[in-house]
Amino acid sequence: MKKILMMAILCLVFTISGFAQFKRSAFNHVGLNAGVGTEGISIGVAAPISNFVELEAGVDILPKMLKISDKMNLTADATINVQGQTVRIPDSEVDVDADFSRTAFHAKANIYPFGGNSKFFVAAGFAFGGAKIAKLSGHSEDLARFINKYPEYEDEILKHVGADLSDYNIKFDKNGDINADLRCNSFRPYLGLGFGRVVPKNRLGFRWEIGCQYMGKLKIYQNGEEVDVRKALNDSMGEDGGDIADIVDKLKFYPVLKLQIVGRIL
Numbered sequence: 209m210k211k212i213l214m215m216a217i218l219c220l221v222f223t224i225s226g227f228a229q230f231k232r233s234a235f236n237h238v239g240l241n242a243g244v245g246t247e248g249i250s251i252g253v254a255a256p257i258s259n260f261v262e263l264e265a266g267v268d269i270l271p272k273m274l275k276i277s278d279k280m281n282l283t284a285d286a287t288i289n290v291q292g293q294t295v296r297i298p299d300s301e302v303d304v305d306a307d308f309s310r311t312a313f314h315a316k317a318n319i320y321p322f323g324g325n326s327k328f329f330v331a332a333g334f335a336f337g338g339a340k341i342a343k344l345s346g347h348s349e350d351l352a353r354f355i356n357k358y359p360e361y362e363d364e365i366l367k368h369v370g371a372d373l374s375d376y377n378i379k380f381d382k383n384g385d386i387n388a389d390l391r392c393n394s395f396r397p398y399l400g401l402g403f404g405r406v407v408p409k410n411r412l413g414f415r416w417e418i419g420c421q422y423m424g425k426l427k428i429y430q431n432g433e434e435v436d437v438r439k440a441l442n443d444s445m446g447e448d449g450g451d452i453a454d455i456v457d458k459l460k461f462y463p464v465l466k467l468q469i470v471g472r473i474l
Contacts, residue, residue: 230409232256236474239407241266243468245417247312247335250466254406259323262406265315268335274308282348283377286368288361298354302371304346304386312338316398318406325409331400335421344378344388346371352384381431388430392423396462406470413470421462 239254241264252266284297316333320326351369355362362382370377371386378386400419428435438453 232259232262232407234258237407237472238474239470239472241406241415241468241470243466245466246462246464247314247466248310250314250468252314252406254318254470256407259325260320262318262320262329263316264318264333264406266313268312268314268338270308270310270338272307272309276306278304278306280304280346280371280378282351282369282371282380284369288358288364290358290361295358297365297368298350300348300350302346302348302386304344304371307343307345308341310338310340312336314398316400320405325405327403327405327415329402329404331398331402331417331419333398335396335398337394339391339394340389341392341426342390344386346386348380348384350384351380355382355384379430385431387432388428391427391429392462396421396423398422398464400464402466404468404470406468408470408472411472415468415470417464417466417468419464421464423460423462426456426459 234257235255237256239262241250241252241254243250243252247268248270250266250268252264254262254264256262279301282300282302284299287294287296289295312335314333314335316331318329318331320329322328348371351365355365358365366380366382370379372378378388380386398419398421400417402415402417402419404413404415404417406415426437428437437456
Protein backbone atom coordinates (compact mmCIF):
# COMPACT_ATOMS: atom_id res chain seq x y z
CA MET A 209 0.00 0.00 0.00
CA LYS A 210 2.85 2.35 0.89
CA LYS A 211 4.53 1.59 -2.46
CA ILE A 212 1.36 2.46 -4.37
CA LEU A 213 0.96 5.68 -2.41
CA MET A 214 4.61 6.60 -3.02
CA MET A 215 4.27 5.96 -6.78
CA ALA A 216 1.13 8.09 -6.92
CA ILE A 217 2.92 10.95 -5.14
CA LEU A 218 5.92 10.69 -7.48
CA CYS A 219 3.67 10.73 -10.57
CA LEU A 220 1.88 13.80 -9.24
CA VAL A 221 5.18 15.55 -8.50
CA PHE A 222 6.60 14.82 -11.97
CA THR A 223 3.35 15.92 -13.64
CA ILE A 224 3.28 19.20 -11.75
CA SER A 225 6.98 19.82 -12.36
CA GLY A 226 6.49 19.06 -16.06
CA PHE A 227 3.86 21.79 -16.31
CA ALA A 228 6.00 24.16 -14.28
CA GLN A 229 9.02 23.58 -16.49
CA PHE A 230 7.31 24.81 -19.67
CA LYS A 231 8.36 28.38 -20.21
CA ARG A 232 9.18 30.52 -23.18
CA SER A 233 12.55 32.20 -23.45
CA ALA A 234 14.70 33.22 -26.40
CA PHE A 235 14.58 30.40 -28.98
CA ASN A 236 14.18 27.62 -26.38
CA HIS A 237 11.36 26.04 -28.40
CA VAL A 238 10.69 25.53 -32.12
CA GLY A 239 7.29 25.33 -33.77
CA LEU A 240 6.08 24.40 -37.23
CA ASN A 241 2.81 25.48 -38.79
CA ALA A 242 0.70 24.96 -41.89
CA GLY A 243 -2.35 26.93 -42.90
CA VAL A 244 -4.70 28.10 -45.59
CA GLY A 245 -6.25 31.49 -46.30
CA THR A 246 -6.39 34.44 -48.64
CA GLU A 247 -2.61 34.30 -49.14
CA GLY A 248 -2.88 30.66 -50.26
CA ILE A 249 -1.24 27.69 -48.59
CA SER A 250 1.24 28.68 -45.89
CA ILE A 251 4.12 26.79 -44.28
CA GLY A 252 6.20 28.33 -41.51
CA VAL A 253 8.60 27.94 -38.61
CA ALA A 254 8.45 29.85 -35.33
CA ALA A 255 10.28 30.36 -32.05
CA PRO A 256 9.52 32.27 -28.84
CA ILE A 257 11.49 35.20 -27.46
CA SER A 258 9.50 35.36 -24.22
CA ASN A 259 5.94 34.77 -22.99
CA PHE A 260 5.09 38.07 -24.69
CA VAL A 261 6.76 37.70 -28.11
CA GLU A 262 7.05 34.93 -30.71
CA LEU A 263 8.78 35.21 -34.10
CA GLU A 264 7.55 33.51 -37.26
CA ALA A 265 8.82 33.18 -40.84
CA GLY A 266 7.41 31.21 -43.74
CA VAL A 267 6.21 31.01 -47.31
CA ASP A 268 2.74 31.54 -48.81
CA ILE A 269 1.83 29.81 -52.07
CA LEU A 270 -1.18 30.47 -54.26
CA PRO A 271 -1.16 27.30 -56.39
CA LYS A 272 -1.17 27.04 -60.17
CA MET A 273 -4.67 25.55 -60.05
CA LEU A 274 -6.01 29.10 -59.62
CA LYS A 275 -6.13 29.58 -63.37
CA ILE A 276 -8.99 30.58 -65.70
CA SER A 277 -9.04 29.84 -69.43
CA ASP A 278 -11.40 31.56 -71.86
CA LYS A 279 -11.74 32.97 -75.37
CA MET A 280 -11.61 36.64 -76.30
CA ASN A 281 -12.42 38.38 -79.54
CA LEU A 282 -9.60 39.94 -81.52
CA THR A 283 -11.08 43.13 -82.93
CA ALA A 284 -9.52 45.25 -85.63
CA ASP A 285 -12.18 46.74 -87.89
CA ALA A 286 -9.34 48.32 -89.84
CA THR A 287 -7.37 47.99 -93.06
CA ILE A 288 -3.86 48.65 -94.27
CA ASN A 289 -2.82 49.97 -97.65
CA VAL A 290 -0.41 47.56 -99.32
CA GLN A 291 1.03 48.93 -102.57
CA GLY A 292 -2.22 50.70 -103.39
CA GLN A 293 -4.43 47.78 -102.38
CA THR A 294 -6.67 47.78 -99.30
CA VAL A 295 -6.10 44.73 -97.10
CA ARG A 296 -8.38 44.12 -94.13
CA ILE A 297 -6.85 43.02 -90.83
CA PRO A 298 -8.58 39.73 -89.92
CA ASP A 299 -10.75 39.24 -86.84
CA SER A 300 -10.45 36.04 -84.82
CA GLU A 301 -10.85 34.45 -81.40
CA VAL A 302 -7.96 34.34 -78.96
CA ASP A 303 -7.37 31.68 -76.31
CA VAL A 304 -6.36 33.42 -73.07
CA ASP A 305 -5.32 32.26 -69.61
CA ALA A 306 -5.69 34.26 -66.41
CA ASP A 307 -3.24 33.03 -63.78
CA PHE A 308 -3.44 34.06 -60.10
CA SER A 309 -0.65 31.85 -58.76
CA ARG A 310 2.21 33.46 -56.84
CA THR A 311 4.71 32.78 -54.07
CA ALA A 312 5.64 35.18 -51.28
CA PHE A 313 7.68 35.03 -48.09
CA HIS A 314 6.64 36.49 -44.75
CA ALA A 315 8.22 37.37 -41.41
CA LYS A 316 6.23 38.47 -38.35
CA ALA A 317 6.47 39.22 -34.67
CA ASN A 318 3.45 38.02 -32.71
CA ILE A 319 2.96 40.05 -29.54
CA TYR A 320 0.88 38.60 -26.67
CA PRO A 321 0.08 41.62 -24.47
CA PHE A 322 -1.17 39.53 -21.52
CA GLY A 323 1.88 37.24 -21.40
CA GLY A 324 1.78 33.86 -19.67
CA ASN A 325 -0.01 31.32 -21.82
CA SER A 326 -2.57 33.83 -23.11
CA LYS A 327 -3.50 33.33 -26.76
CA PHE A 328 -4.70 36.73 -28.00
CA PHE A 329 -2.00 38.40 -30.10
CA VAL A 330 -1.21 41.38 -32.30
CA ALA A 331 1.07 40.74 -35.28
CA ALA A 332 3.41 43.06 -37.16
CA GLY A 333 5.73 42.17 -40.01
CA PHE A 334 6.01 42.09 -43.77
CA ALA A 335 5.54 39.99 -46.90
CA PHE A 336 8.12 39.94 -49.68
CA GLY A 337 7.83 38.74 -53.28
CA GLY A 338 4.77 37.78 -55.29
CA ALA A 339 4.45 41.25 -56.81
CA LYS A 340 2.37 39.97 -59.75
CA ILE A 341 -1.16 39.51 -58.39
CA ALA A 342 -2.64 38.37 -61.70
CA LYS A 343 -1.18 37.45 -65.09
CA LEU A 344 -2.98 37.34 -68.44
CA SER A 345 -1.53 35.56 -71.47
CA GLY A 346 -2.81 34.58 -74.89
CA HIS A 347 -1.87 34.05 -78.52
CA SER A 348 -3.45 34.67 -81.92
CA GLU A 349 -1.94 32.54 -84.66
CA ASP A 350 -4.02 34.39 -87.27
CA LEU A 351 -2.52 37.72 -86.24
CA ALA A 352 1.02 36.29 -86.09
CA ARG A 353 0.68 34.98 -89.67
CA PHE A 354 -0.75 38.30 -90.87
CA ILE A 355 2.18 40.25 -89.36
CA ASN A 356 4.68 37.79 -90.87
CA LYS A 357 3.03 38.30 -94.25
CA TYR A 358 3.30 42.10 -94.02
CA PRO A 359 6.27 42.72 -91.65
CA GLU A 360 6.87 46.25 -92.91
CA TYR A 361 3.37 47.20 -91.68
CA GLU A 362 3.85 45.70 -88.20
CA ASP A 363 3.46 48.94 -86.24
CA GLU A 364 0.36 50.00 -88.17
CA ILE A 365 -1.25 46.57 -87.72
CA LEU A 366 -0.60 46.46 -83.97
CA LYS A 367 -1.96 49.99 -83.56
CA HIS A 368 -5.36 48.85 -84.81
CA VAL A 369 -5.56 45.42 -83.16
CA GLY A 370 -6.65 44.51 -79.64
CA ALA A 371 -8.55 41.95 -77.59
CA ASP A 372 -11.63 43.02 -75.64
CA LEU A 373 -11.58 42.29 -71.91
CA SER A 374 -14.94 43.60 -70.71
CA ASP A 375 -14.68 47.24 -71.85
CA TYR A 376 -10.89 47.30 -71.83
CA ASN A 377 -8.81 46.75 -74.96
CA ILE A 378 -5.58 44.74 -74.57
CA LYS A 379 -2.80 45.13 -77.12
CA PHE A 380 -0.80 42.38 -78.85
CA ASP A 381 2.93 42.21 -79.50
CA LYS A 382 4.61 41.43 -82.84
CA ASN A 383 4.44 37.68 -82.17
CA GLY A 384 0.66 37.76 -81.80
CA ASP A 385 0.92 37.36 -78.03
CA ILE A 386 -0.91 39.02 -75.16
CA ASN A 387 1.12 39.49 -72.00
CA ALA A 388 -0.38 41.61 -69.24
CA ASP A 389 -0.18 41.56 -65.47
CA LEU A 390 -1.39 43.41 -62.39
CA ARG A 391 1.39 44.29 -59.92
CA CYS A 392 1.75 45.59 -56.39
CA ASN A 393 4.81 46.38 -54.26
CA SER A 394 7.22 43.50 -53.68
CA PHE A 395 7.67 44.60 -50.05
CA ARG A 396 4.36 44.84 -48.18
CA PRO A 397 4.13 45.83 -44.48
CA TYR A 398 1.61 43.80 -42.48
CA LEU A 399 -0.54 44.32 -39.36
CA GLY A 400 -2.96 41.80 -37.90
CA LEU A 401 -4.43 40.17 -34.82
CA GLY A 402 -5.70 36.76 -33.88
CA PHE A 403 -6.02 34.01 -31.31
CA GLY A 404 -3.64 31.12 -30.71
CA ARG A 405 0.03 30.50 -30.00
CA VAL A 406 2.32 29.92 -32.97
CA VAL A 407 4.50 27.87 -30.58
CA PRO A 408 1.86 26.01 -28.55
CA LYS A 409 2.28 24.71 -25.03
CA ASN A 410 0.91 21.35 -26.17
CA ARG A 411 2.36 19.50 -29.11
CA LEU A 412 -0.51 20.47 -31.41
CA GLY A 413 -2.88 23.41 -31.62
CA PHE A 414 -4.93 25.68 -33.84
CA ARG A 415 -4.98 29.42 -34.40
CA TRP A 416 -6.62 32.03 -36.60
CA GLU A 417 -5.47 35.43 -37.80
CA ILE A 418 -6.89 38.42 -39.66
CA GLY A 419 -5.09 41.48 -40.94
CA CYS A 420 -4.02 43.36 -44.05
CA GLN A 421 -0.96 44.03 -46.17
CA TYR A 422 -0.21 47.46 -47.58
CA MET A 423 0.25 46.80 -51.31
CA GLY A 424 0.89 50.33 -52.50
CA LYS A 425 -0.46 51.57 -55.81
CA LEU A 426 -1.59 48.84 -58.20
CA LYS A 427 0.04 48.94 -61.64
CA ILE A 428 -0.88 47.32 -64.94
CA TYR A 429 1.82 46.15 -67.34
CA GLN A 430 1.34 45.14 -70.98
CA ASN A 431 4.15 43.44 -72.87
CA GLY A 432 6.60 44.49 -70.14
CA GLU A 433 5.67 48.18 -70.15
CA GLU A 434 3.60 50.01 -67.55
CA VAL A 435 0.23 51.24 -68.76
CA ASP A 436 -1.36 54.53 -67.73
CA VAL A 437 -4.50 52.96 -66.26
CA ARG A 438 -6.54 56.14 -66.16
CA LYS A 439 -5.75 57.08 -69.78
CA ALA A 440 -6.36 53.53 -71.04
CA LEU A 441 -9.72 53.27 -69.27
CA ASN A 442 -10.78 56.72 -70.40
CA ASP A 443 -9.88 55.89 -74.01
CA SER A 444 -11.90 52.66 -73.97
CA MET A 445 -14.78 53.54 -71.61
CA GLY A 446 -15.10 57.32 -71.62
CA GLU A 447 -16.26 58.95 -68.37
CA ASP A 448 -16.94 55.57 -66.72
CA GLY A 449 -13.27 54.75 -67.10
CA GLY A 450 -12.30 57.56 -64.75
CA ASP A 451 -14.62 56.19 -62.05
CA ILE A 452 -13.03 52.74 -62.29
CA ALA A 453 -9.54 54.27 -62.24
CA ASP A 454 -10.48 56.07 -59.00
CA ILE A 455 -11.46 52.73 -57.45
CA VAL A 456 -8.22 51.08 -58.60
CA ASP A 457 -6.21 53.94 -57.06
CA LYS A 458 -7.88 53.30 -53.69
CA LEU A 459 -7.17 49.55 -53.63
CA LYS A 460 -3.98 49.70 -51.57
CA PHE A 461 -4.64 47.00 -48.95
CA TYR A 462 -4.75 43.21 -49.35
CA PRO A 463 -7.00 41.43 -46.81
CA VAL A 464 -5.49 38.51 -44.91
CA LEU A 465 -7.48 35.71 -43.28
CA LYS A 466 -5.59 32.61 -42.19
CA LEU A 467 -6.42 29.37 -40.34
CA GLN A 468 -3.44 27.34 -39.11
CA ILE A 469 -2.48 24.06 -37.53
CA VAL A 470 0.50 24.68 -35.24
CA GLY A 471 2.85 22.19 -33.65
CA ARG A 472 5.81 22.25 -31.30
CA ILE A 473 8.78 19.99 -32.09
CA LEU A 474 11.12 21.21 -29.29
